[in-house]
Amino acid sequence: MRQPTGLLPLVALVGMAALFATYWDDAWHTDSGRDSAAIPPHLLLYGSVAVVGVGVVAWGVAALRATRSAGAVLRHRPLLLAGLGGTLMLLSAPVDAAWHAAFGRDSVLWSPPHLLGVFGTLALVTGVLLGARPGHGADWALSATGTLILGATAVPVLEFETDVPQFDEALYLPALLASTLLAATVIRAAVPGPLPVLRAVVGYALVRLAIAAGLAALGRSRPDLPVAVLGAALAEVPLRAPAARLAAGAAGVAATTWLAAATGLTNVPARAVATTAVPVIVLFLLCLLAMTPQFRARGPAVLLVAIAALLAVGWEKPASAHDPGQGRGTFPVLLTATSDGRGTLTATVWAVTTSARTGASNGPATGACPRLVPRQLVARRAGKTVVGLLRGAGGGCAFSGRLQVAATGRWFVYTEFHDTLRGDVEAWVPLDARHAGAVTERRELYLPSRGAADSGPTAREFLAGAALYALGLALLGFLLAHVHQVTRRPAAQLPPIGPRGHPRA
16 A cells, blocks of 8 residues: 655655744744734645645545555554544644634643644654655655654744743743653654654754744744754664663753753743753663662662652643733734833833724824723733733823833733723733843734633633543554554555455465
8 A cells, every 4th residue: 555655755845834834823923913814824834734634635545546445544554644643633723713712712832722733743744654665765755754743743842942931931841851752752663764863853953943044034033943852862872772762862852951041042941941851860860870780779769769859840830921812802002012121121002093094003092092991011921920000101092011020031011901891901012021122013902802811721621621632642642552563664565455455465
């Protein structure tokens, strides 16, 4: 049941475009706020998914025509895995829309619909990779697809690496370790050739550099340099046990992430990384000691103590960083936020009118001013919320406030009002507290959507989220259960399929 010759290169190239679109989309929303569904990063992402989906469908149709047996097609594990993954990818978009309609806006990448798309992407790419035929002009695509697996699994930590953390930054390294170890497990089993994890890590670093260059050319916010993931290459250390190689990769990621944080190459502070990096590195060193004859007798007891210390790292509650529930707009404002580089943030907001013909600002919206009652100035970042006063500034339609935050990175500064006709409204801009400067944006006061992240999940939302997580984890379990059982021989060496779906003798 041969895979079409051009499918693997197609998935590799189109998948890289989708990865760029993912970072572009995050930067777009960070810099400009929520926008329409037809913005360029959305079109690139949806178009990429559609192209890959058509390729997998063509694979399935060709297999069905060759075997004339739906059962034989369903028993072909790479094709089944790719088909299930592609189906979940396509379903994740309408599921996400339904989620927002039912529970409000949710910009967190760890939300159930978003992770469903991540699991689907991983399954689709892995299925196509397992069904590929090495030695038929696609060897470069095998390595590129390994890079894509690493990129797909790293998407859940994107918000930490783009300086818009939605959760406490102490969770960055545990999430990164989980993603890279999962990727290393799949890559070692699915990608033929020497040093597959090292090739994937090098390719991923180059792709991330290209993404950063592309975003810079577009004038958008850029992610961190891809230093943290470089330590995953230590999974290629020639240790005897596969678990020991994964432990080496985990220690490598912990060390390079800590180094990147300590040298300012990542936006996550070093103290947040150290809470996990130190136990992981110590645990790996103890594993190495336990392998020696001198420590073999005491090794298990020491390892149990180390594991207990690692599990003692606390799990923080989520909190919104930006756009927790951006709903329907009311009227435009000009919002200026200023940082002194030492943590003092000030904000001034003017309600304005606009020209129906040009969209240009035409001055104060005097009709809206009596309706606005200033409530507070709020700054949010990584589970932390700082609140300050917001007052009228010299009469008219101007309001201003000031607050003090930690000079640790990008904060999202909100001006919150009560509109006597519409209810509570707000607008926000991103501002880096580490550097002196000012940001002026034309935004719109909007009504926060019901079910925003701040309000906590309802029972219905909890059950729906649990069901979606279970679906994604079931697909992941299917992938891991079969990834080592699917042969890595060229498809031409597989037993030919007879007309009724049974292998020929």
